[in-house]
Amino acid sequence: xxxxxxxxxxxxxxxxxxxxxxxxxxxxxxxxxxxxxxxxxxxxxxxxxxxxxxxxxxxxxxxxxxxxxxxxxxxxxxxxxxxxxxxxxxxxxxxxxxxxxxxxxxxxxxxxxxxxxxxxxxxxxxxxxxxxxxxxxxxxxxxxxxxxxxxxxxxxxxxxxxxxxxxxxxxxxxxxxxxxxxxxxxxxxxxxxxxxxxxxxxxxxxxxxxxxxxxxxxxxxxxxxxxxxxxxxxxxxxxxxxxxxxxxxxxxxxxxxxxxxxxxxxxxxxxxxxxxxxxxxxxxxxxxxxxxxxxxxxxxxxxxxxxxxxxxxxxxxxxxxxxxxxxxxxxxxxxxxxxxxxxxxxxxxxxxxxxxxxxxxxxxxxxxxxxxxxxxxxxxxxxxxxxxxxxxxxxxxxxxxxxxxxxxxxxxxxxxxxxxxxxxxxxxxxxxxxxxxxxxxxxxxxxxxxxxxxxxxxxxxxxxxxxxxxxxxxxxxxxxxxxxxxxxxxxxxxxxxxxxxxxxxxxxxxxxxxxxxxxxxxxxxx
Numbered sequence: 185x186x187x188x189x190x191x192x193x194x195x196x197x198x199x200x201x202x203x204x205x206x207x208x209x210x211x212x213x214x215x216x217x218x219x220x221x222x223x224x225x226x227x228x229x230x231x232x233x234x235x236x237x238x239x240x241x242x243x244x245x246x247x248x249x250x251x252x253x254x255x256x257x258x259x260x261x262x263x264x265x266x267x268x269x270x271x272x273x274x275x276x277x278x279x280x281x282x283x284x285x286x287x288x289x290x291x292x293x294x295x296x297x298x299x300x301x302x303x304x305x306x307x308x309x310x311x312x313x314x315x316x317x318x319x320x321x322x323x324x325x326x327x328x329x330x331x332x333x334x335x336x337x338x339x340x341x342x343x344x345x346x347x348x349x350x351x352x353x354x355x356x357x358x359x360x361x362x363x364x365x366x367x368x369x370x371x372x373x374x375x376x377x378x379x380x381x382x383x384x385x386x387x388x389x390x391x392x393x394x395x396x397x398x399x400x401x402x403x404x405x406x407x408x409x410x411x412x413x414x415x416x417x418x419x420x421x422x423x424x425x426x427x428x429x430x431x432x433x434x435x436x437x438x439x440x441x442x443x444x445x446x447x448x449x450x451x452x453x454x455x456x457x458x459x460x461x462x463x464x465x466x467x468x469x470x471x472x473x474x475x476x477x478x479x480x481x482x483x484x485x486x487x488x489x490x491x492x493x494x495x496x497x498x499x500x501x502x503x504x505x506x507x508x509x510x511x512x513x514x515x516x517x518x519x520x521x522x523x524x525x526x527x528x529x530x531x532x533x534x535x536x537x538x539x540x541x542x543x544x545x546x547x548x549x550x551x552x553x554x555x556x557x558x559x560x561x562x563x564x565x566x567x568x569x570x571x572x573x574x575x576x577x578x579x580x581x582x583x584x585x586x587x588x589x590x591x592x593x594x595x596x597x598x599x600x601x602x603x604x605x606x607x608x609x610x611x612x613x614x615x616x617x618x619x620x621x622x623x624x625x626x627x628x629x630x631x632x633x634x635x636x637x638x639x640x641x642x643x644x645x646x647x648x649x650x651x652x653x654x655x656x657x658x659x660x661x662x663x664x665x666x667x668x669x670x671x672x673x674x675x676x677x678x679x680x681x682x683x684x685x686x687x688x689x690x691x692x693x694x695x696x697x698x699x700x701x702x703x704x705x706x707x708x709x710x
Contacts, residue, residue: 208377251280322346422601592625
């Protein structure tokens with residue numbers, strides 16, 4: 185059985201590339217299960233759509249599998265149609281959030297055969313075994329039991345049984361779902377991704393482009409690699425979706441994480457790590473326990489991670505305790521921590537189900553600044569409650585704290601609370617059309633406020649100009665929203681550069697524009 189895995193390119197114009205953590209876990213599991221496969225790495229190969237078309241025309245496979253985030257729907261639909269045109273009998277498999285959030289759309293609008301949900305590095309192996317042995321994937325329950333959905337005018341899936349955690353097209357053309365797969369409880373047992381299955385040298389030679397503010401070595405000597413330390417998230421914000429939505433939040437042990445760090449240092453020369461998680465830390469106690477283990481390991485590395493705004497920001501926790509743990513983070517090599525303000529308005533934060541207060545953000549910035557750790561944050565404008573006043577509330581907080589944010593406008597994505605709001609209020613009558621035309625969070629794609637598109641954009645851009653001027657960043661025009669990354673918009677957080685007072689081409693028709701997207705990091709999926 186000939187198998188092809190495909191790594192799409194979400195940001196084809198970007199100078200940097202990210203090792204695909206989710207796909208890394210998947211192909212490692214498939215190799216360990218005894219399957220041979222080819223890998224078409226569109227991202228690192230900078231392979232054009234024309235080249236992809238030629239490859240599929242001249243190479244025959246029994247199984248073709250890929251996965252990506254749902255914002256890459258346009259390209260995924262193009263790829264599946266192209267693959268089917270050249271590979272009439274291949275089984276087309278889709279995973280990641282594009283599979284788990286819109287299966288009804290995929291089965292109605294593309295020739296997909298199988299969707300793998302949840303723990304893809306387990307599910308894909310069971311699917312491949314069934315296919316290689318000529319066994320059926322499952323069958324629909326009789327009589328039909330429809331699974332209702334809010335993804336548009338497309339046929340319901342029907343309940344079935346068989347390989348857990350998949351949706352497959354049966355002989356009658358129905359989309360049959362076998363329900364949810366049980367999560368792997370002890371993720372320490374999952375093998376480290378084998379990066380030798382990729383063109384690792386090409387990834388690493390440009391990895392320094394993602395490093396910043398290194399002090400243990402020059403930035404150009406940084407060898408940056410990702411590491412997944414946890415699966416899922418403790419919370420369910422109404423604008424967000426992640427692959428392990430239905431699974432418990434699971435964190436690897438400090439010993440297991442340090443083991444992979446050492447492996448990557450010894451084997452690949454890595455010295456700078458991106459903790460590639462939806463959420464790396466959310467409680468002070470476990471965070472301190474981990475960083476104590478990292479300090480004991482005495483690794484000469486730098487690292488970044490995603491944390492909750494209340495990790496160091498809860499005023500009911502003594503300031504000296506928060507500062508003590510933050511200082512340990514710094515000592516262990518952390519450069520920056522990413523956490524979301526999203527909005528400075530508590531009513532909007534409640535609508536987001538963030539379960540934090542705006543004041544926590546300011547507290548956390550102050551603690552991290554005293555510990556000499558850079559804060560990176562994102563904002564989401566455009567909840568129905570948004571007004572010029574709430575925008576000023578949010579931006580004024582950033583101005584007072586000396587933080588230039590990564591701004592964006594609300595994108596109601598499938599399987600989120602705001603998707604249901606948009607669908608129920610008639611904003612998205614045709615999900616296929618909406619997802620095909622979707623661009624990126626820096627555009628006003630769908631405005632559900634009482635402001636016009638022009639007004640909300642002008643309010644946000646006007647405030648961004650104020651921030652850029654106040655922080656001496658020199659950003660203007662389009663670069664205010666699309667800053668080009670950390671080094672362009674956060675240099676004012678370097679103590680030497682911080683200003684006084686800061687503390688008090690046409691779109692490719694085959695793909696969605698995602699050049700500057702920074703969505704939740706997806707792991708353990710096709």
